[in-house]
Amino acid sequence: MGKNTRNQIQTAFEIAKKVYLNEVSVSEGANQLEQIGLKRSSSLDYIYAYSKMMQGKLYTRTINAYATNYYLHEIFKQQGAQGLRSALLSLKAHIEYYENTSGASVIKGREIYDMYFNYIKDNLVATVYxxxxxxxxxxxxxxxxxxxxxxxxxxxxxxxxxxxxxxxxxxxxxxxxxxxxxxxxxxxxxxxxxxxxxxxxxxxxxxxxxxxxxxxxxxxxxxxxxxxxxxxxxxxxxxxxxx
Structure with missing residues (x-):
């Protein structure tokens, strides 16, 4: 993946966050991403994926492996363990949805999920009652x-x-x-x-x-x-x- 594409995804993350926080509309965010070379459909995919990850809900449109990893990394850095758990629930739902509807295995997506899941399991201490x-x-x-x-x-x-x-x-x-x-x-x-x-x-x-x-x-x-x-x-x- 080229440097420009990574820059686009990183910009997409920041704009998707602004959309989620109601700082810009979905349409405005998509327009900004189109201006840096992303297609309209891809722009919307990145915006909606972030929103669903923050809510722990299913997103049905696939974003690539680099974007998935980058989103999880940044959500954890900015939102902490709770944010990462929500994002992992969303990713898990997406993987299961995609595999059930397409019949294909999401190998890279599962690798990313397992990596972050194991990090939570091994390094984050939950409240014990x-x-x-x-x-x-x-x-x-x-x-x-x-x-x-x-x-x-x-x-x-x-x-x-x-x-x-x-x-x-x-x-x-x-x-x-x-x-x-x-x-x-x-x-x-x-x-x-x-x-x-x-x-x-x-x-x-x-x-x-x-x-x-x-x-x-x-x-x-x-x-x-x-x-x-x-x-x-x-x-x-x-x-x-x-x-």
């Missing part, structure tokens, strides 16, 4: 308590895809942290594994919409008051019987 750890040693009050994360990996992309589907409202009691705490509570929720992963004994592929569900910390704790855990329906019935 008390119900998601096992005690290794416990000392008397006032001394350090040592904990280790449950050996079953908490897949952060699966967690985010679950939240993208259900939202940040507890699916048991309908509590929403943003509604209760304002900005402090924005984007906060626990995610419950419908199947108790500690009982499986092996790795398995998580379906974010079937195997995970957002719940508040109180309901999460109550779900795990029994082993195996209560189902969401069972806990809802208990709450109805009390209230």
């Amino acid at each position: 008390p119900d998601e750890v096992e005690l290794k040693k416990e000392y008397s009050e006032g001394l350090t308590r040592q904990v280790i994360v449950n050996s079953y990996e908490r897949n952060q992309l699966a967690r985010q895809e679950c939240i993208e589907h259900y939202g940040f409202t507890c699916q048991v009691c309908d509590f929403n942290f943003k509604n209760a705490y304002g900005e402090l509570g924005q984007d906060f929720i626990h995610v419950h594994h419908v199947i108790d992963i500690a009982t499986i004994g092996k790795k398995y592929t998580v379906d974010p919409k079937k195997d995970l569900i957002p719940v508040c910390p109180n309901c999460h704790a109550m779900l795990h008051k029994r082993k195996p855990a209560y189902t969401v329906s069972e806990l809802k019935n208990i709450m109805r019987s009390v209230n």
Whole structure:
């Protein structure tokens, strides 16, 4: 790929970001990209790809491998881990869409996805809540308590895809942290594994919409008051019987 084409893609990223932030219209952005030599259709592809990546949603038109890698790199640099997770969800949806509709494998796209996914998995530490750890040693009050994360990996992309589907409202009691705490509570929720992963004994592929569900910390704790855990329906019935 020539230097000019890379420059065009880098410019496309900056203009796509301005469109996403409503600083320029889609039409104005496409016109600017046409002026640097990009075709109208390609200009729109780059603009829409950025918007979908920022939202973690499917984009159907393909952008080339260099553009995909550059977009992910810049989104991570500018938006951090949360932005990169959204972009990876979008890329994953695009790869699956393309492979299902065309029957062709997106080898380079999967390589790029795997590279950034592994970076998140290996280098970014997710928030760990008390119900998601096992005690290794416990000392008397006032001394350090040592904990280790449950050996079953908490897949952060699966967690985010679950939240993208259900939202940040507890699916048991309908509590929403943003509604209760304002900005402090924005984007906060626990995610419950419908199947108790500690009982499986092996790795398995998580379906974010079937195997995970957002719940508040109180309901999460109550779900795990029994082993195996209560189902969401069972806990809802208990709450109805009390209230």
